[in-house]
Amino acid sequence: MFGNDSLPSRIYSYDVVDKKVVRISSYDASLLLKQLSLCNNYYNDLVSVRRKELEAISVLRNELYPGYAARNDEIEALNLKIEELFEQIRKQNMQAKKKNSGTKDQKNAIKALKAEKTKLVHQQREQKASMSNDATYVERLSVLNDVYGASRKALRKEYSRNKGLAWGSYLGIEQSQDKRVWPSYRSYDGCGRLCWQFQGGVTWSEACAGKDTRLKVSVKEVAVPIFVGGKLAGTKSKSFTIVHLKYKDTFIQLPFFMDRPLPSGVIKWCYLIRRKVGTKFTWQIQFVVSNGLGFAKQDLARDGDVAVDYGWRKTEKGLRCAYWAGYKDGRFEHGELVIPAGLVDYYIKARDIRSIRDKNFDSMKAQLMAWVDEQGPLPTWLSQRLSGLDKWKSSSRLRNFAWWWSIAGKVEGDSVILKALLDWASQDVHLHNWESSQRKKFIVRRDNFYRNFAAKLRRFFATLYVENSDLAKMKVTPTPDKEHNSAVSVYRDIVSPGRLMQILKENMHHKKVEARNSSKECHVCHKVTELADQVEYTCEHCGKKWDRDLNGAANLLLRGMSCDRKGGENEDAYVLEHKRHASNELCQKIA
């Protein structure tokens, strides 16, 4: 999505201020909406071309290699069998309240199935390799490529010339197509993304000077109304940044607050994104900025190493989201990062509102179902709309039903239930928006908290070591208190380790470190121990007491520093010698 070059790029996002708040000239919303729905149609049309292409490829394969598809089916069947066994084991564990990997028979069965699957996958791979050497197959495949390439070209022409889909947006759609798997269609829900590409790039100062014909930026002082307790209490002057984006022959103007300036670099893309927040739609403007020199901060430390162990755990002090261990000037320092209680409150508030909404929804639904039962046969127009009511899960569905019913028609004896429904619906809209704004506030504050932490680290340490594992598969750190294990997913939601990692990486020069056993290995004696759930741990080999998150961070730090010692990153001899010295010293310090 960042164009052809691989320059370091970053995305900067700003919320477009609602038209009702700031009446700065105009952006033609209907025009933008039309583009969004065109984008969606174009996306789906491309999906159907791709599906036809994939089908044609599979027909071709079956024709030339009849065994290939059959083997695919066999592999799929084996996958299902393996999954079934795992599901069995999971159920056993649930019943026995234990964790184990199944009985001996089950383990052997899984092993055998996996071996069989490996054999087939291997055969399939060899088959594929021989296909790519088969001139007939390759030639017929390239014919298919041409045919479907031509359909795509025709489609692009249709959308750009006849339907008026703007240029940057169709590029964006083409690049967002999922080419690897069987692609699925997207239904249009009013959300989406419009794109502008600036070939050659535009710098912020060029845009501000109005020198570019595609993107201009201006600043405007605007009187914004202030409300106190719901009443208008005057106005306040605020300065807005306004971006003028060229669309066909006009400019679309979008006002937003800019809390910090864009970093130096050139703007390659602008995205205009429409999302649903609560029951309202919002627009967000994003700038993709590229900078060949990277985005290094000015206040980076020149030396020092630090490792951060991500995770989430309830401790006495609060919700721990990370533990860091650092080494600088011959000193070993470490500490935990705890999410401030005030921040968690925003999250809890949003969750509380959610649970109130769920409760209200359940009781409203029950009330309606009771009414339907009492009422006896309903007119078809109403009963059709109500079919499957007991399975309705979303409050927006029930809301839409309420509003629809209030205009669709009357039924004898509906006045009480209809009034209850409408009251519930308007309260739910209010709560829904409140919940969304609370959640948004929480995310903004949490990310700022992480940015501050990252700023402190980068001023003190030059190198950050992070684990090389995939955060999506990250271990779930059990809480010391078993009763609260169900809260783990809530903690994960609050902490979002992936976000913390991303912010740290953006702020610091970082290196990846092998993470295997980094939590199980004792950082003092380097022997692997089986950890129980507790935070404070005494090593069974050397008797040293440590906090398990400190242990994880210290291991990453030691590994990072000694990996550099082996010359893994081609550093010069002086630095290596220094690091070797430091790492030895650190080992002693930690012990």
Ligand SMILES: [Zn+2]
């Ligand atoms: Zn030990």
